[in-house]
Amino acid sequence: DHRSDLFSLGLILYELLVGEPAYPLPYGSADPLRDILKSISAGRFTFTFEQLERKLPSVGSVLKKVLQANPDRRYRDGRDLQFDLRAKLPPALQESSLQQFARY
Helix, strand or coil: CHHHHHHHHHHHHHHHHHCCCCCCCCCCCCCHHHHHHHHHHHCCCCCCHHHHHHHCCCCHHHHHHHCCCCHHHCCCCHHHHHHHHHHCCCHHHCCCHHHHHHHC
16 A cells, blocks of 8 residues: 555665665575565564664654554655654744745
8 A cells, every 4th residue: 555655765765865775685595586575574674773763863763664564553644754754854944835835
């Protein structure tokens, strides 16, 4: 469902901010795709959520939520994710979507 899209967005955001893959690359594996899919299903990353929150203190908690293996523990929808990401911006940049639209 749509929460898998949010998970994918979280992976992209993680890799953009950290510059590393989120999953261990299975060098020498007979079936690397299967091994990566197993890591995804098990919620095994190249980092722990504690390391993530230390490395990215401003958005680590948001990424922690969006990257949960269990979809029920992720954001309900993109709007909730947007709300939490917006809250991490400096106060001068925290205007709502409606305010942005009105200004436009």
